Amino acid sequence: MANNDSIFPISVVMNMTNLTARQIRYYETHELIRPARSKGNQRLYTQADVEKLLLIKSLLEKGLNLDGIKAVINGEKSAEAISDPANISSNRPTEIFNPQRATAQKLTSLYPVNNQEALTQWLQHKRK
Structure with a gap:
């Protein structure tokens, strides 16, 4: 990837994707994206990187974990096939679909309690 293709700093990508800098760096550490670096070691993102981050965000909302997202990004399975639990083979030790994640409610407290x-x-x- 040429440096002139990489045009967005992380702050702009955060606004474009509604992801935090920590999330973006996390996906980088798991090699889901590979931004270029400037001479000052600043991350520089292309439009393709932004689109990949939006895909990651969408797949997470559908309930896929990182293994499932990596499979989609690496072309092992299509996003439609992998997001349907009926299409997932159960011979893999790590499930790539978490059905609870797709229906999980957002926490309203840092300390949720049952009672x-x-x-x-x-x-x-x-x-007292």
């Missing part, structure tokens, strides 16, 4: 009433009572008891 909020019991927690409230316990906290009131501790304050």
